[in-house]
Amino acid sequence: MRVLGVDPGLTRCGVGVVEGGPGRAPRLVAVGVITTPSDLELPQRLLRIEAGLTQWVDEHAPDVVAVERVFADQNVLSVIGTAQAAGLAMLVAARAGLPVHTHTPTEVKAAITGSGRADKAQVGAMVARLLRLEAAPKPADAADAVALAICHLWRGAANDRIAAAVARQGRASA
Amino acid sequence: MRVLGVDPGLTRCGVGVVEGGPGRAPRLVAVGVITTPSDLELPQRLLRIEAGLTQWVDEHAPDVVAVERVFADQNVLSVIGTAQAAGLAMLVAARAGLPVHTHTPTEVKAAITGSGRADKAQVGAMVARLLRLEAAPKPADAADAVALAICHLWRGAANDRIAAAVARQGRASA
Numbered sequence: 457m458r459v460l461g462v463d464p465g466l467t468r469c470g471v472g473v474v475e476g477g478p479g480r481a482p483r484l485v486a487v488g489v490i491t492t493p494s495d496l497e498l499p500q501r502l503l504r505i506e507a508g509l510t511q512w513v514d515e516h517a518p519d520v521v522a523v524e525r526v527f528a529d530q531n532v533l534s535v536i537g538t539a540q541a542a543g544l545a546m547l548v549a550a551r552a553g554l555p556v557h558t559h560t561p562t563e564v565k566a567a568i569t570g571s572g573r574a575d576k577a578q579v580g581a582m583v584a585r586l587l588r589l590e591a592a593p594k595p596a597d598a599a600d601a602v603a604l605a606i607c608h609l610w611r612g613a614a615n616d617r618i619a620a621a622v623a624r625q626g627r628a629s630a
Numbered sequence: 631m632r633v634l635g636v637d638p639g640l641t642r643c644g645v646g647v648v649e650g651g652p653g654r655a656p657r658l659v660a661v662g663v664i665t666t667p668s669d670l671e672l673p674q675r676l677l678r679i680e681a682g683l684t685q686w687v688d689e690h691a692p693d694v695v696a697v698e699r700v701f702a703d704q705n706v707l708s709v710i711g712t713a714q715a716a717g718l719a720m721l722v723a724a725r726a727g728l729p730v731h732t733h734t735p736t737e738v739k740a741a742i743t744g745s746g747r748a749d750k751a752q753v754g755a756m757v758a759r760l761l762r763l764e765a766a767p768k769p770a771d772a773a774d775a776v777a778l779a780i781c782h783l784w785r786g787a788a789n790d791r792i793a794a795a796v797a798r799q800g801r802a803s804a
Contacts, residue, residue: 499724502717526710532702539710540717543676547718550673 457612458485460518460549461605462509463597464526464541466501467494469508470597473516474587474605482586482606486516487593489601498540505541509548521549522608524600525558559607564600567607579603631786632659634692634723635779636683637771638700638715640675641668643682644771647690648761648779656760656780660690661767663775672714679715683722695723696782698774699732733781738774741781753777 457477463470469490476482490508492501513521523545526538542558549556562572568582580592580599586606593599631651637644643664650656664682666675687695697719700712716732723730736746742756754766754773760780767773 497730499720499730502721503724506721532706532709535706535709536700536702536713539713543714543717544721546673547676547680550677556671556673 457520457609458516458518459605459608459612460512460516460521461601461603461608462521462523462542462545463600463604464524464538464545465597466492466498466505466537466541468595468597469505469541469545470595470599470601471509471512472593472598472602472605473512473518474602474609476606476609481588482609484587484589484593484602486512487598487602488512489595489598502540502544506544506548509545510551513548513552513554518554520608520612521545521554521556522604523549523556523558524564524604525560527560557608557612559604559611561600563611564603564607567610568603576600631694631783632690632692633779633782633786634686634690634695635775635777635782636695636697636716636719637774637778638698638712638719639771640666640672640679640711640715642769642771643679643715643719644769644773644775645683645686646767646772646776646779647686647692648776648783650780650783655762656783658761658763658767658776660686661772661776662686663769663772676714676718680718680722683719684725687722687726687728692728694782694786695719695728695730696778697723697730697732698738698778699734701734731782731786733778733785735774737785738777738781741784742777750774 458475461472472487473485474482492504526542546556565574566572569578576596583599583602584592632649635646646661647659648656666678700716720730739748740746743752750770757773757776758766
């Protein structure tokens with residue numbers, strides 16, 4: 457399974473593609489960041505982010521897109537921009553017929569480091585170790601996108617196992 | 631000048647097209663609402679809103695798009711959805727090469743009724759009177775989108791006059 461992780465943002469939108477499967481170490485396919493200048497008008501920034509995300513989907517053909525869930529307990533003005541970038545990631549995924557899943561920053565940190573309160577340096581270090589990289593991807597938004605993709609690989613696999621078990625249980629008791 | 635007003639929302643996104651110019655009463659070209667079911671997954675809802683807005687732009691060929699500015703002093707969860715719908719309106723406008731302007735709800739109410747604290751009924755009644763309609767467009771989101779378009783017609787014209795006066799002044803003093 458190939459996952460495109462998106463850490464949404466207007467100024468820096470992190471993107472990372474990771475491949476993995478049951479019993480296989482995750483492998484980094486590509487990582488980067490889509491940037492737009494803050495002095496550009498918002499509609500043009502959105503257009504560039506959409507184009508950038510579309511290019512990542514076209515180029516790397518992910519099976520699923522994982523987007524960081526916009527969370528509500530932050531500055532409302534920054535929520536608006538983050539929500540708009542996240543909306544574009546979902547739009548681009550849906551247009552390509554890809555499933556979209558969201559994970560909260562806490563879920564990602566917990567999945568990668570074992571602690572939901574890990575800082576960016578810890579997340580970056582674990583991403584580097586898990587993918588056998590010499591250093592964490594830079595900037596932090598890029599590392600976060602990769603962390604999100606790994607989190608989705610693991611949670612997705614776990615969720616699939618749980619769903620399969622529930623389905624078996626359902627059939628057994630029917 | 632033909633203005634497409636968009637009152638952004640995930641469940642009901644109001645859209646209204648109004649035509650007008652200096653010394654001419656505004657004329658309603660079309661009004662409606664793009665709806666998406668709340669039980670549909672968010673990426674699919676965003677895709678439908680984008681398709682609906684694109685259709686309105688293609689069909690009515692506006693010169694400019696006016697979008698209600700998402701304002702920060704409301705429930706953060708509802709801000710997220712509104713911001714995403716507003717982002718799509720800006721995206722669709724930018725893709726069509728159209729200028730986008732935003733106006734706050736208070737600016738719209740003040741422009742239409744003379745009071746920034748007017749309620750929805752007052753805005754609807756003034757929209758009906760200004761456009762010589764028998765009743766306000768329904769639902770309220772549709773009336774709000776039309777009010778936004780009228781507000782833009784008027785503010786745009788006023789801003790253009792001010793900009794022109796400033797430019798003349800600049801040339802005179804140069």
